Amino acid sequence: MNNSPYLRQATSVQSVMLRVLFALLPGIAAYVWFFGAAIVLQIVLASLTALAAEALVLHLRGKPLAIFLTDGSALVTAWLIALSFPPLAPWWLVVLATMIAIIVAKHLYGGLGQNPFNPAMVAFALMIVAYPQFMSRWPGTDAIDFATQWQIIFGLHANQALDALTMATPLDALRTALHSTNATTVTVASALAHNPAIGLMAGRGWEWIAAGHLIGGLWLVQQRIITWHLPTAFLATLFLLAGLASTINPSEFAGPLFHLFGGGAMLAAFFIVTDPVSAATTPYGKLIFAAGVALLTWIIRSFGAYPDGIAFAVLLMNIAVPLIDMATQPRVFGHKKNGSNHHG
Amino acid sequence: MLAALLVMALGAVVLGAALGFAAVKFRVEGDPLTEKIDAILPQTQCGQCGYPGCKPYAAAMAKGEADINQCPPGGDEGIRKLADLLGREYKPLSAEHGVEKPKALAVIDEQRCIGCTLCIQACPVDAIVGAAKQMHTVIAAQCTGCELCVPVCPVDCIDMVPVAENITTWKWKYPVVAIKPVTTQ
């Protein structure tokens, strides 16, 4: 017999996770519309791997399978991996990444709720370091049919033809252009002007996927699953930094809209930095955490060796979470200010 | 090369001087370690550890002469705290020093007491009152349950009565975790 409170709100980890998955659907729909159904295949692959890995580890750890397999947390990790990986990446890359995320990044740290690092981002960072050549297989804007995508993913397609079918992301395209041998004459404007990957604001198609994630994310805020703090701080910081830099030196730095809609910024803002387990938890802490991720992302994007730095930025800020949380404890009812009156 | 060596040497001298100064300036009187250990010990003063009281045992531990697992009233938790403080390995309570028991208080059977004052002399915390040939009694609030009065009583009139839980001393239990406990870690 339990103690009070005897009443409980009808809510569960499962319903939270399922709503997160639901909020990812608009972005996925845009993905399929512009780049074909390969992403769906990757999501299925990642989901099956995640569930299998979760079941295996839960069994080894002697935990009840039924409760934890159905909580939906493994599926969220799987979907985020699939959505952040290039859809034409070989099947084993996504499978390996998902296994690492679930087994190493999640369960070796104690399982649900215990992981200090975002599992999907751990997997992404590891893979981009280990297999950079496969992590650039982004589909071109001229949609290729699903049969060809299937062949590419499962390695049945002739490799020499791959280059014609894949294309750099907008961020990648910009980086390559600016850092090429005759980089002195290339500016942001000239690099973007003649690139087929560039659309209205940022990448063609990419901007609509970002818009889909924005819609899903706003719905999550409305559902009170995430608070406004993390996405707002992330997007605002990225916008301000990019805006400032591109105003000062428009030939070297891309503009804010390009940053917000050109890569994984929207996915990160609403689905990755908002991972409650590995993010800061206090209101001020959330602002600092998300702003830090945005700052590091912009720095890596602008000066680093990788086209999109969100994964590294998130992992670096994950390390700082305990400190941020400790330093930003909110004022307790009746007490003067943060941290005071400890012994009062 | 030479400059680097000089810088290092200078650094060593400056830091050494600072440390030496601090050692003199901020010297702590007394032995804080003994005090810290003594603060962990339950102050039962029962002598089961082989020392005449908690403080001497604490001093012996601070000197490294005594082991951390000789205090039955402190129990397992006390050993863990001592291991934590002294940076030693935890070890179970040494059997030769006794076993951990729930706290009990000495109660004098007033019908049988002959007023010999032997228990009064044995009590390390002056928790027994009485005079020669007058009946004695234990001040329950001051009794530490050390049992030192029990063997000296010539008429066996002292009993150790375990402290029963009542409404005010009752504690909420650790919540039962519904999930099956982790079997492998």
Place this chain on the structure above:
Amino acid sequence: MQLFDFNGGVTPEYHKEASTQSPIAVSPAPSRNGLKNFLVIPLHQSIGGTPRPLVSAGDRVLKGQRIGAADGDMSSAVHASTSGQVVAVEMRRMPHPSGLSALCVVIEADGRDEWIARQPFDYHQHTAAETRDYLRDAGVVGLGGAVFPTHLKISPGKGGKLDTLIINGAECEPFITCDDLLMRERAEAIIQGVVILRDLLAAGRALIGIEDNKPQALAAMTAAVQAGGHQDMAVVAVPTRYPAGGAKQLIRVLTGIEVPHGKRSTDYGVQCFNVGTAYAIHEAINLGQPLISRIVTVAGNVAAPRNYAALIGTPLHTLLANSQPLPDTDRLIMGGPMMGITLPGDEVPVVKATNCILVGSPRLFPPPPPEMPCIRCGECAKACPADLQPFELYWFSRAKIFGKAQEYHLFDCIECGCCAYVCPSHIPLVDYYRFAKSEIWANESEKAAADQAREQYEFRQLREAREAQEKAARLAARTAAGRAAATNALAMAPVTAPAATSAAASAVTSAATPVTEPAQTPSPQAALIAAALERARAQQVQPANTTNLTPEQQAEIAAIEARRAQIRTQAHPHLPPDD
């Protein structure tokens, strides 16, 4: 009027309609021919010391007669709730989650319900201290659930006056309607109690806060204030949101003042009393009736939910009989569904803290789904009305890192249950806080006991050292005196003996006076006296109370001596028995 807001809180289903359909009934029915009614009145019913029993089995008591006297000022008296005979003063199970027993006075009601002589107490004619003592002896305690002795709260803050007196009629927990019904039916009496409180506290104004889901209570109280022509009182409707009825939350809503944990609210110019307490004060002061009954809501899984004016000590089965619990009842809860405690049985009595008996069933309160790990989603922090970080407190309490839990303000937690209510992982968060709090309290009292033992031990060491020193000094003095006497005896033999005798005689009369330090006395004369005194004392050691012993005692001593001798022979078989 400007209202303020508190953070957090939840809005559960209120379920208040069912028990507000009928007026307050009396329980148990006053005359039940042929049926024996027993009342079980626990002595310890409020925060503070346990009252001393004033009656014993066989005594006849009258309704309102004091049966337990307050133990010191931090305590409150208890009274017989009806007339009858005390059948026992014994341990009975308490309405407490532990299911443990405590000392109770069991009264068999004689059905005549005969009052003691009741005298109104004119507090204008008495000092504030006398009024406080009167309320303590009338057993008036906070009836909102915390049962803090009311007399301890009646002292104006700094400057001898209070800005705002707050009367708590918010009653925010689901199912509970006892304050609602009391306000609807007895608003004038409550206001008379408020007048007394206002006078005693020299309060500038009185605000009566009532949640806006109780329109009838709001109307009745407003009418009573207007009828009394009280310009300095206002009835304020506050937004309905649990826990708006928490004292700290209501003070915040009505005045904007936040009273931190561990601080007296009078220091902030406010003080808060429950409406039921105001009513009890009115009865005690104006009618001379001590606190012997209270309104109790019976709700939940019963056929006829209702409020009862129940005598303190009424066993729950008697109280519940009129409301008929349904067959699938699986538990009785004292209090509401958010903060109530599960009771050990239905024989436990109604006490001053019993605002509601909530009858539970698996349908009404289904067992919680399996507990999942905390995912740090922060829902609990959003719901916490004390602005705490409940999940941090949970981590620390669960890991038994109590120091950290205290650093994160564990004791600011009011155990309202909002965090556990919203937790998607179904973690019994409040259980962890209760566990941590009681461990910390236990540790602190253990620590205090250890500190006292250390002090006693060190004092004893000191005393023993001093005694050894004194003994050595006396020994030295005696040796010196002996030598001096010997020398004197050689010189003037005839004079010495009478002098020593008289010294010894005077020493006997002044044996009780403390011994001066012989080592420091310079003159050999004084040393001589001291030595004689010492010898006299040595002869005095035989205690007087060993002379007139009864034959039994002598026999006992003989037996003991025999046993001792036996022990000695066992311990040292090689030694003669009389070593």
